[in-house]
Amino acid sequence: MSSCDTCVVRNRAICAVLDSKEVEALNGIGRRRNLEAGEALIWEGEESVLVANVIEGMLKLSTGTEDGREQIVGVAYPSDFIGRPFGARTSHSVTALTDARVCLFARKDFDRFAGEHPALEQKLLRRTLAELDRTRDWMLLLARKSAEEKVATFLLEMSSRLVEPGCEAPGDKPLDRFDLPFSRQQIGDILGLTIETVSRQMTRLKRDGVIGLPNRRAVEILDRQALEASAG
Amino acid sequence: MSSCDTCVVRNRAICAVLDSKEVEALNGIGRRRNLEAGEALIWEGEESVLVANVIEGMLKLSTGTEDGREQIVGVAYPSDFIGRPFGARTSHSVTALTDARVCLFARKDFDRFAGEHPALEQKLLRRTLAELDRTRDWMLLLARKSAEEKVATFLLEMSSRLVEPGCEAPGDKPLDRFDLPFSRQQIGDILGLTIETVSRQMTRLKRDGVIGLPNRRAVEILDRQALEASAG
Protein backbone atom coordinates (compact mmCIF):
# COMPACT_ATOMS: atom_id res chain seq x y z
CA MET A 1 0.00 0.00 0.00
CA SER A 2 1.39 3.35 -0.97
CA SER A 3 1.71 6.13 1.58
CA CYS A 4 -0.45 8.24 -0.74
CA ASP A 5 -3.52 6.38 0.47
CA THR A 6 -3.37 8.17 3.76
CA CYS A 7 -2.11 11.46 2.38
CA VAL A 8 -4.13 14.38 3.70
CA VAL A 9 -3.74 16.31 0.45
CA ARG A 10 -4.36 13.32 -1.84
CA ASN A 11 -7.57 14.85 -3.16
CA ARG A 12 -6.45 18.45 -3.38
CA ALA A 13 -2.91 18.30 -4.73
CA ILE A 14 -2.24 17.74 -8.42
CA CYS A 15 -2.32 14.01 -7.66
CA ALA A 16 -6.11 14.28 -7.49
CA VAL A 17 -6.39 13.71 -11.23
CA LEU A 18 -4.54 10.40 -11.07
CA ASP A 19 -6.19 7.03 -10.53
CA SER A 20 -4.87 4.71 -7.85
CA LYS A 21 -2.57 2.86 -10.20
CA GLU A 22 -1.03 6.07 -11.48
CA VAL A 23 -0.66 7.46 -7.99
CA GLU A 24 1.15 4.28 -7.08
CA ALA A 25 3.60 4.90 -9.89
CA LEU A 26 4.10 8.51 -8.85
CA ASN A 27 4.66 7.36 -5.30
CA GLY A 28 7.43 5.18 -6.61
CA ILE A 29 9.49 8.13 -7.75
CA GLY A 30 8.73 10.41 -4.80
CA ARG A 31 9.65 10.48 -1.16
CA ARG A 32 8.47 12.26 1.94
CA ARG A 33 10.62 14.78 3.65
CA ASN A 34 10.20 16.79 6.82
CA LEU A 35 11.49 20.32 6.99
CA GLU A 36 12.11 22.43 10.03
CA ALA A 37 10.98 26.02 10.17
CA GLY A 38 13.65 28.11 8.45
CA GLU A 39 15.10 25.20 6.50
CA ALA A 40 15.66 25.88 2.80
CA LEU A 41 14.70 23.35 0.15
CA ILE A 42 15.65 25.15 -3.04
CA TRP A 43 18.10 27.97 -3.65
CA GLU A 44 17.65 30.86 -6.04
CA GLY A 45 19.73 30.58 -9.18
CA GLU A 46 20.60 26.92 -8.85
CA GLU A 47 19.73 24.45 -11.51
CA SER A 48 16.29 23.02 -10.87
CA VAL A 49 16.69 19.52 -9.43
CA LEU A 50 13.70 19.19 -7.10
CA VAL A 51 9.97 19.71 -7.26
CA ALA A 52 7.45 18.87 -4.55
CA ASN A 53 3.92 18.89 -3.25
CA VAL A 54 3.34 20.58 0.08
CA ILE A 55 1.62 18.21 2.48
CA GLU A 56 1.73 20.21 5.65
CA GLY A 57 3.06 23.58 6.78
CA MET A 58 3.90 26.68 4.82
CA LEU A 59 6.84 27.68 2.68
CA LYS A 60 7.94 30.94 1.17
CA LEU A 61 9.29 31.66 -2.30
CA SER A 62 11.71 34.55 -2.24
CA THR A 63 14.25 36.55 -4.21
CA GLY A 64 16.72 39.12 -3.11
CA THR A 65 19.17 41.68 -4.41
CA GLU A 66 22.90 41.37 -3.86
CA ASP A 67 22.81 44.06 -1.20
CA GLY A 68 20.50 42.06 0.98
CA ARG A 69 17.02 43.36 0.21
CA GLU A 70 14.60 40.45 0.19
CA GLN A 71 11.16 40.03 -1.30
CA ILE A 72 8.78 37.14 -0.71
CA VAL A 73 7.20 36.45 -4.10
CA GLY A 74 4.85 33.71 -3.06
CA VAL A 75 3.68 31.50 -0.22
CA ALA A 76 2.95 27.80 -0.63
CA TYR A 77 0.23 26.16 1.44
CA PRO A 78 -0.66 22.47 1.82
CA SER A 79 -1.54 20.87 -1.55
CA ASP A 80 0.41 23.53 -3.45
CA PHE A 81 3.06 22.49 -5.93
CA ILE A 82 6.52 23.98 -5.61
CA GLY A 83 9.65 24.00 -7.72
CA ARG A 84 10.37 24.55 -11.37
CA PRO A 85 9.63 21.63 -13.70
CA PHE A 86 10.92 21.45 -17.28
CA GLY A 87 14.56 22.00 -17.09
CA ALA A 88 15.07 25.58 -16.17
CA ARG A 89 17.06 27.35 -13.59
CA THR A 90 15.15 27.91 -10.35
CA SER A 91 14.73 31.63 -10.05
CA HIS A 92 13.44 31.73 -6.48
CA SER A 93 14.44 30.21 -3.17
CA VAL A 94 12.01 28.00 -1.31
CA THR A 95 12.23 28.00 2.48
CA ALA A 96 10.01 26.51 5.16
CA LEU A 97 8.22 29.15 7.24
CA THR A 98 6.86 26.61 9.68
CA ASP A 99 7.80 23.00 10.26
CA ALA A 100 6.60 21.34 7.09
CA ARG A 101 6.23 18.07 5.29
CA VAL A 102 6.61 17.75 1.53
CA CYS A 103 6.37 15.03 -1.07
CA LEU A 104 9.57 15.36 -3.03
CA PHE A 105 10.52 14.38 -6.59
CA ALA A 106 13.66 14.57 -8.61
CA ARG A 107 12.78 17.11 -11.30
CA LYS A 108 13.87 14.78 -14.08
CA ASP A 109 11.69 11.95 -12.82
CA PHE A 110 8.75 14.26 -12.40
CA ASP A 111 9.18 15.77 -15.88
CA ARG A 112 9.14 12.35 -17.44
CA PHE A 113 6.15 11.20 -15.43
CA ALA A 114 4.26 14.38 -16.29
CA GLY A 115 5.04 13.92 -19.97
CA GLU A 116 3.38 10.53 -19.82
CA HIS A 117 0.31 11.82 -17.97
CA PRO A 118 -1.33 14.69 -19.79
CA ALA A 119 -4.06 14.96 -17.15
CA LEU A 120 -1.40 15.79 -14.60
CA GLU A 121 0.08 18.42 -16.86
CA GLN A 122 -3.31 19.95 -17.40
CA LYS A 123 -3.90 20.12 -13.68
CA LEU A 124 -0.53 21.74 -13.24
CA LEU A 125 -1.31 24.18 -16.04
CA ARG A 126 -4.56 25.23 -14.38
CA ARG A 127 -2.79 25.79 -11.10
CA THR A 128 0.00 27.73 -12.71
CA LEU A 129 -2.46 29.97 -14.53
CA ALA A 130 -4.31 30.64 -11.28
CA GLU A 131 -1.05 31.35 -9.50
CA LEU A 132 -0.01 33.76 -12.25
CA ASP A 133 -3.29 35.64 -11.86
CA ARG A 134 -2.82 35.89 -8.12
CA THR A 135 0.79 37.02 -8.54
CA ARG A 136 -0.20 39.73 -11.00
CA ASP A 137 -2.89 40.97 -8.65
CA TRP A 138 -0.28 41.23 -5.95
CA MET A 139 1.82 43.47 -8.21
CA LEU A 140 -0.86 46.15 -8.00
CA LEU A 141 -0.58 46.06 -4.25
CA LEU A 142 3.21 46.22 -4.25
CA ALA A 143 3.42 49.01 -6.78
CA ARG A 144 0.49 51.22 -5.94
CA LYS A 145 -0.96 50.69 -2.51
CA SER A 146 -0.12 52.67 0.62
CA ALA A 147 1.24 50.99 3.74
CA GLU A 148 -2.20 51.09 5.37
CA GLU A 149 -3.83 49.48 2.33
CA LYS A 150 -1.10 46.86 2.14
CA VAL A 151 -1.47 45.77 5.74
CA ALA A 152 -5.27 45.75 5.61
CA THR A 153 -5.25 43.74 2.37
CA PHE A 154 -2.79 41.31 3.89
CA LEU A 155 -4.91 40.71 6.98
CA LEU A 156 -8.00 40.09 4.87
CA GLU A 157 -6.08 37.68 2.66
CA MET A 158 -4.85 35.80 5.72
CA SER A 159 -8.33 35.61 7.17
CA SER A 160 -9.61 33.83 4.09
CA ARG A 161 -6.49 31.74 3.46
CA LEU A 162 -6.28 30.31 6.93
CA VAL A 163 -9.77 28.83 6.99
CA GLU A 164 -9.39 25.30 8.36
CA PRO A 165 -5.66 24.73 8.43
CA GLY A 166 -4.77 22.65 5.42
CA CYS A 167 -8.23 22.82 3.97
CA GLU A 168 -8.73 25.21 1.14
CA ALA A 169 -12.24 24.15 0.17
CA PRO A 170 -13.91 27.14 -1.42
CA GLY A 171 -17.07 28.55 0.10
CA ASP A 172 -15.83 28.53 3.66
CA LYS A 173 -16.25 31.88 5.25
CA PRO A 174 -13.21 33.82 6.41
CA LEU A 175 -11.98 33.69 9.97
CA ASP A 176 -12.39 36.60 12.36
CA ARG A 177 -9.66 35.35 14.62
CA PHE A 178 -6.45 33.61 13.64
CA ASP A 179 -2.76 33.29 14.32
CA LEU A 180 -0.44 34.82 11.78
CA PRO A 181 2.00 32.25 10.47
CA PHE A 182 4.50 35.05 9.83
CA SER A 183 6.81 37.23 11.86
CA ARG A 184 6.60 41.00 11.40
CA GLN A 185 9.78 40.81 9.35
CA GLN A 186 8.20 38.28 7.01
CA ILE A 187 5.06 40.37 6.67
CA GLY A 188 7.30 43.24 5.68
CA ASP A 189 9.06 41.04 3.13
CA ILE A 190 5.70 40.09 1.64
CA LEU A 191 4.33 43.62 1.49
CA GLY A 192 7.49 45.43 0.50
CA LEU A 193 7.59 47.38 3.75
CA THR A 194 9.91 47.66 6.71
CA ILE A 195 9.13 45.93 9.96
CA GLU A 196 8.56 49.28 11.64
CA THR A 197 5.94 50.37 9.14
CA VAL A 198 4.09 47.08 9.48
CA SER A 199 4.10 47.45 13.23
CA ARG A 200 2.88 51.04 13.09
CA GLN A 201 0.01 50.20 10.76
CA MET A 202 -1.06 47.28 12.91
CA THR A 203 -1.03 49.51 15.98
CA ARG A 204 -3.02 52.11 14.11
CA LEU A 205 -5.71 49.61 13.09
CA LYS A 206 -5.83 48.42 16.69
CA ARG A 207 -6.10 51.95 18.08
CA ASP A 208 -8.99 52.63 15.67
CA GLY A 209 -10.80 49.53 16.91
CA VAL A 210 -10.64 47.78 13.54
CA ILE A 211 -8.61 44.83 14.79
CA GLY A 212 -7.50 43.40 18.09
CA LEU A 213 -4.04 42.04 18.79
CA PRO A 214 -4.38 39.65 21.77
CA ASN A 215 -0.74 38.63 21.45
CA ARG A 216 2.05 38.99 18.94
CA ARG A 217 0.87 36.28 16.60
CA ALA A 218 -2.89 36.47 16.99
CA VAL A 219 -5.17 38.82 15.08
CA GLU A 220 -8.85 39.47 15.66
CA ILE A 221 -10.93 41.26 13.08
CA LEU A 222 -13.35 43.47 15.00
CA ASP A 223 -14.73 45.56 12.16
CA ARG A 224 -14.39 43.74 8.86
CA GLN A 225 -16.11 46.47 6.92
CA ALA A 226 -13.69 49.11 8.14
CA LEU A 227 -10.80 46.78 7.35
CA GLU A 228 -12.09 46.31 3.82
CA ALA A 229 -12.40 50.06 3.44
CA SER A 230 -8.78 50.42 4.57
CA ALA A 231 -7.70 47.85 2.00
CA GLY A 232 -8.57 50.23 -0.84
CA MET B 1 -4.24 26.40 -47.62
CA SER B 2 -4.55 27.79 -44.14
CA SER B 3 -3.38 31.29 -43.36
CA CYS B 4 -1.10 29.74 -40.73
CA ASP B 5 1.30 28.67 -43.51
CA THR B 6 2.39 32.23 -43.96
CA CYS B 7 2.13 33.20 -40.29
CA VAL B 8 5.27 34.98 -39.12
CA VAL B 9 4.99 33.49 -35.64
CA ARG B 10 4.07 29.99 -36.81
CA ASN B 11 7.29 28.55 -35.43
CA ARG B 12 7.51 30.54 -32.25
CA ALA B 13 3.96 30.65 -30.91
CA ILE B 14 2.45 27.69 -29.11
CA CYS B 15 1.35 26.41 -32.53
CA ALA B 16 4.94 25.35 -33.12
CA VAL B 17 4.30 21.98 -31.47
CA LEU B 18 1.46 21.12 -33.85
CA ASP B 19 1.89 19.31 -37.14
CA SER B 20 0.38 20.76 -40.29
CA LYS B 21 -2.83 18.81 -39.99
CA GLU B 22 -3.36 19.93 -36.41
CA VAL B 23 -2.55 23.50 -37.25
CA GLU B 24 -5.15 23.31 -39.97
CA ALA B 25 -7.73 22.25 -37.39
CA LEU B 26 -6.70 25.02 -35.02
CA ASN B 27 -6.94 27.50 -37.85
CA GLY B 28 -10.51 26.36 -38.35
CA ILE B 29 -11.57 27.64 -34.94
CA GLY B 30 -9.51 30.81 -34.95
CA ARG B 31 -9.64 34.07 -36.82
CA ARG B 32 -7.33 37.00 -37.43
CA ARG B 33 -8.12 40.36 -36.01
CA ASN B 34 -6.44 43.73 -36.29
CA LEU B 35 -6.32 46.06 -33.33
CA GLU B 36 -5.60 49.76 -33.30
CA ALA B 37 -3.27 51.23 -30.72
CA GLY B 38 -5.29 51.84 -27.59
CA GLU B 39 -8.02 49.37 -28.47
CA ALA B 40 -9.00 46.95 -25.71
CA LEU B 41 -9.50 43.26 -26.37
CA ILE B 42 -10.34 41.93 -22.92
CA TRP B 43 -11.71 43.71 -19.87
CA GLU B 44 -10.72 43.06 -16.29
CA GLY B 45 -13.34 41.17 -14.32
CA GLU B 46 -15.35 39.93 -17.25
CA GLU B 47 -15.93 36.27 -17.85
CA SER B 48 -13.15 34.87 -20.00
CA VAL B 49 -14.48 34.43 -23.55
CA LEU B 50 -11.41 35.07 -25.71
CA VAL B 51 -7.85 33.88 -25.91
CA ALA B 52 -5.32 34.74 -28.60
CA ASN B 53 -1.84 34.53 -30.00
CA VAL B 54 -0.07 37.80 -30.68
CA ILE B 55 1.12 37.93 -34.28
CA GLU B 56 2.32 41.49 -34.50
CA GLY B 57 2.50 44.51 -32.21
CA MET B 58 2.46 44.78 -28.45
CA LEU B 59 -0.29 44.61 -25.87
CA LYS B 60 -0.44 45.41 -22.19
CA LEU B 61 -2.07 43.48 -19.36
CA SER B 62 -3.25 45.81 -16.65
CA THR B 63 -5.25 46.12 -13.46
CA GLY B 64 -6.36 49.13 -11.53
CA THR B 65 -7.96 50.21 -8.30
CA GLU B 66 -11.40 51.81 -8.16
CA ASP B 67 -9.88 55.22 -7.56
CA GLY B 68 -8.03 55.18 -10.85
CA ARG B 69 -4.54 53.97 -10.04
CA GLU B 70 -3.34 51.68 -12.81
CA GLN B 71 -0.63 49.05 -12.93
CA ILE B 72 0.63 47.26 -16.01
CA VAL B 73 1.20 43.66 -14.91
CA GLY B 74 2.57 42.30 -18.15
CA VAL B 75 3.41 43.07 -21.75
CA ALA B 76 2.69 40.67 -24.59
CA TYR B 77 5.00 40.53 -27.62
CA PRO B 78 4.60 38.71 -30.93
CA SER B 79 4.19 34.94 -30.44
CA ASP B 80 2.99 35.42 -26.85
CA PHE B 81 -0.26 33.87 -25.76
CA ILE B 82 -2.87 36.09 -24.09
CA GLY B 83 -6.12 35.53 -22.28
CA ARG B 84 -7.26 33.12 -19.62
CA PRO B 85 -8.07 29.58 -20.74
CA PHE B 86 -9.98 27.09 -18.58
CA GLY B 87 -13.11 28.83 -17.58
CA ALA B 88 -12.12 31.50 -15.14
CA ARG B 89 -12.83 35.11 -14.83
CA THR B 90 -10.28 37.30 -16.63
CA SER B 91 -8.52 39.21 -13.91
CA HIS B 92 -6.64 41.64 -16.13
CA SER B 93 -7.47 43.88 -19.05
CA VAL B 94 -5.67 43.42 -22.35
CA THR B 95 -5.15 46.52 -24.48
CA ALA B 96 -3.13 47.13 -27.64
CA LEU B 97 -0.18 49.44 -27.06
CA THR B 98 0.64 49.65 -30.75
CA ASP B 99 -1.38 48.68 -33.79
CA ALA B 100 -1.47 44.92 -33.50
CA ARG B 101 -2.63 41.73 -35.13
CA VAL B 102 -3.79 38.73 -33.15
CA CYS B 103 -5.03 35.23 -33.87
CA LEU B 104 -8.21 34.98 -31.87
CA PHE B 105 -10.08 31.99 -30.43
CA ALA B 106 -13.29 31.58 -28.51
CA ARG B 107 -12.10 30.38 -25.14
CA LYS B 108 -14.44 27.41 -25.16
CA ASP B 109 -13.21 26.25 -28.56
CA PHE B 110 -9.62 26.69 -27.50
CA ASP B 111 -10.13 24.81 -24.23
CA ARG B 112 -11.62 21.87 -26.06
CA PHE B 113 -8.89 21.86 -28.69
CA ALA B 114 -6.21 22.06 -26.02
CA GLY B 115 -7.78 19.20 -24.12
CA GLU B 116 -7.43 17.05 -27.20
CA HIS B 117 -3.81 18.06 -27.84
CA PRO B 118 -1.62 17.44 -24.81
CA ALA B 119 1.46 18.72 -26.62
CA LEU B 120 -0.20 22.10 -26.93
CA GLU B 121 -1.05 22.10 -23.26
CA GLN B 122 2.49 21.22 -22.37
CA LYS B 123 3.80 24.07 -24.49
CA LEU B 124 1.38 26.42 -22.81
CA LEU B 125 2.43 25.10 -19.43
CA ARG B 126 6.08 25.78 -20.16
CA ARG B 127 5.27 29.30 -21.26
CA THR B 128 3.11 29.96 -18.26
CA LEU B 129 5.81 28.74 -15.91
CA ALA B 130 8.34 31.01 -17.57
CA GLU B 131 5.94 33.94 -17.42
CA LEU B 132 5.32 33.29 -13.73
CA ASP B 133 9.06 33.35 -13.09
CA ARG B 134 9.41 36.64 -14.93
CA THR B 135 6.45 38.13 -13.12
CA ARG B 136 7.83 37.14 -9.74
CA ASP B 137 11.17 38.67 -10.60
CA TRP B 138 9.38 41.89 -11.46
CA MET B 139 7.84 41.92 -7.98
CA LEU B 140 11.26 42.46 -6.48
CA LEU B 141 11.68 45.51 -8.66
CA LEU B 142 8.27 46.93 -7.81
CA ALA B 143 8.57 46.35 -4.10
CA ARG B 144 12.20 47.05 -3.36
CA LYS B 145 14.00 49.01 -6.03
CA SER B 146 14.52 52.76 -6.12
CA ALA B 147 13.28 54.91 -8.98
CA GLU B 148 16.76 55.03 -10.48
CA GLU B 149 17.11 51.25 -10.31
CA LYS B 150 13.66 50.77 -11.79
CA VAL B 151 14.30 52.97 -14.80
CA ALA B 152 17.73 51.52 -15.45
CA THR B 153 16.39 47.96 -15.19
CA PHE B 154 13.57 48.86 -17.54
CA LEU B 155 15.91 50.26 -20.19
CA LEU B 156 18.10 47.18 -20.04
CA GLU B 157 15.07 44.92 -20.33
CA MET B 158 13.89 46.87 -23.36
CA SER B 159 17.27 46.71 -24.99
CA SER B 160 17.19 42.92 -24.87
CA ARG B 161 13.50 42.50 -25.60
CA LEU B 162 13.46 44.65 -28.71
CA VAL B 163 16.13 42.73 -30.58
CA GLU B 164 14.80 42.25 -34.11
CA PRO B 165 11.19 43.33 -33.91
CA GLY B 166 9.09 40.20 -33.68
CA CYS B 167 12.06 37.92 -33.32
CA GLU B 168 12.83 36.66 -29.90
CA ALA B 169 15.44 34.11 -30.82
CA PRO B 170 17.75 33.71 -27.85
CA GLY B 171 21.40 34.46 -28.19
CA ASP B 172 20.97 37.73 -30.02
CA LYS B 173 22.83 40.50 -28.35
CA PRO B 174 20.95 43.47 -26.91
CA LEU B 175 20.49 46.68 -28.82
CA ASP B 176 22.34 49.85 -27.95
CA ARG B 177 19.84 52.03 -29.73
CA PHE B 178 16.09 51.54 -29.96
CA ASP B 179 12.72 53.25 -29.93
CA LEU B 180 10.65 52.80 -26.82
CA PRO B 181 7.25 51.36 -27.66
CA PHE B 182 5.84 53.09 -24.57
CA SER B 183 4.88 56.61 -23.58
CA ARG B 184 6.31 58.01 -20.34
CA GLN B 185 2.95 57.43 -18.72
CA GLN B 186 3.04 53.76 -19.68
CA ILE B 187 6.59 53.39 -18.42
CA GLY B 188 5.36 54.82 -15.14
CA ASP B 189 2.49 52.33 -15.09
CA ILE B 190 4.94 49.49 -15.63
CA LEU B 191 7.42 50.60 -12.99
CA GLY B 192 4.98 51.82 -10.37
CA LEU B 193 6.22 55.40 -10.68
CA THR B 194 4.75 58.72 -11.72
CA ILE B 195 5.47 60.19 -15.12
CA GLU B 196 7.51 62.97 -13.52
CA THR B 197 9.80 60.57 -11.71
CA VAL B 198 10.38 58.56 -14.88
CA SER B 199 11.24 61.74 -16.73
CA ARG B 200 13.60 62.94 -14.01
CA GLN B 201 15.47 59.64 -13.88
CA MET B 202 15.85 59.55 -17.66
CA THR B 203 17.20 63.09 -17.63
CA ARG B 204 19.56 62.16 -14.82
CA LEU B 205 20.95 59.18 -16.75
CA LYS B 206 21.34 61.41 -19.77
CA ARG B 207 23.10 64.15 -17.80
CA ASP B 208 25.51 61.52 -16.41
CA GLY B 209 26.32 60.37 -19.94
CA VAL B 210 24.91 56.88 -19.37
CA ILE B 211 22.26 57.16 -22.06
CA GLY B 212 21.36 59.48 -24.91
CA LEU B 213 17.86 60.63 -25.75
CA PRO B 214 17.93 61.69 -29.42
CA ASN B 215 14.18 62.25 -29.37
CA ARG B 216 11.27 61.47 -27.13
CA ARG B 217 10.92 57.84 -28.16
CA ALA B 218 14.49 56.88 -28.93
CA VAL B 219 17.04 55.69 -26.40
CA GLU B 220 20.75 55.17 -26.89
CA ILE B 221 22.78 53.23 -24.37
CA LEU B 222 26.15 54.97 -24.16
CA ASP B 223 27.60 53.24 -21.12
CA ARG B 224 26.01 49.84 -20.62
CA GLN B 225 28.16 49.01 -17.64
CA ALA B 226 27.12 52.14 -15.80
CA LEU B 227 23.51 51.42 -16.65
CA GLU B 228 23.85 47.93 -15.24
CA ALA B 229 25.37 49.36 -12.09
CA SER B 230 22.41 51.71 -11.78
CA ALA B 231 20.01 48.80 -12.16
CA GLY B 232 21.12 47.41 -8.79
Place this chain on the structure above:
DNA sequence: CGGCCTATTGAACCGGGTCAAGGTATGTGG
Protein backbone atom coordinates in the same frame (compact mmCIF):
# COMPACT_ATOMS: atom_id res chain seq x y z
C1' DC C 1 16.07 36.92 37.93
C1' DG C 2 18.78 37.87 33.66
C1' DG C 3 19.59 37.15 28.72
C1' DC C 4 17.77 37.06 24.20
C1' DC C 5 14.75 37.84 20.59
C1' DT C 6 11.02 40.13 18.61
C1' DA C 7 7.90 43.92 18.52
C1' DT C 8 6.74 48.70 19.52
C1' DT C 9 7.54 53.53 19.76
C1' DG C 10 9.90 57.92 18.83
C1' DA C 11 12.54 61.42 16.14
C1' DA C 12 14.77 62.92 12.03
C1' DC C 13 15.43 62.51 7.32
C1' DC C 14 14.71 61.94 2.41
C1' DG C 15 12.88 59.82 -1.95
C1' DG C 16 9.35 60.23 -4.68
C1' DG C 17 4.61 62.11 -5.08
C1' DT C 18 1.95 66.27 -5.97
C1' DC C 19 0.95 70.53 -7.92
C1' DA C 20 2.03 73.93 -11.13
C1' DA C 21 4.50 76.11 -14.86
C1' DG C 22 6.98 75.93 -19.06
C1' DG C 23 8.73 73.43 -23.38
C1' DT C 24 8.47 70.88 -27.64
C1' DA C 25 6.66 68.31 -31.17
C1' DT C 26 2.63 67.33 -34.10
C1' DG C 27 -1.48 68.52 -36.41
C1' DT C 28 -5.30 72.01 -38.12
C1' DG C 29 -7.48 75.65 -40.08
C1' DG C 30 -7.28 80.46 -41.60
Place this chain on the structure above:
DNA sequence: CCACATACCTTGACCCGGTTCAATAGGCCG
Protein backbone atom coordinates in the same frame (compact mmCIF):
# COMPACT_ATOMS: atom_id res chain seq x y z
C1' DC D 1 2.99 79.55 -44.21
C1' DC D 2 1.91 80.96 -39.91
C1' DA D 3 -1.26 81.18 -35.71
C1' DC D 4 -3.15 78.21 -32.80
C1' DA D 5 -4.56 73.97 -30.45
C1' DT D 6 -3.37 69.58 -28.52
C1' DA D 7 -0.79 66.07 -26.55
C1' DC D 8 3.19 64.76 -24.37
C1' DC D 9 7.30 65.65 -21.89
C1' DT D 10 10.43 68.28 -18.79
C1' DT D 11 11.54 71.05 -14.90
C1' DG D 12 10.89 73.30 -10.42
C1' DA D 13 9.21 73.88 -5.56
C1' DC D 14 7.08 71.85 -1.87
C1' DC D 15 5.44 68.28 1.07
C1' DC D 16 4.35 63.87 3.05
C1' DG D 17 4.62 58.81 3.75
C1' DG D 18 7.68 55.56 4.76
C1' DT D 19 12.54 54.54 5.81
C1' DT D 20 16.30 54.89 8.97
C1' DC D 21 18.40 55.03 13.24
C1' DA D 22 17.89 54.51 18.02
C1' DA D 23 15.76 53.57 22.32
C1' DT D 24 12.28 50.96 24.98
C1' DA D 25 9.20 47.28 26.01
C1' DG D 26 7.39 42.46 26.20
C1' DG D 27 7.71 37.30 25.93
C1' DC D 28 10.03 33.23 26.66
C1' DC D 29 13.43 30.14 28.52
C1' DG D 30 17.58 29.29 30.98
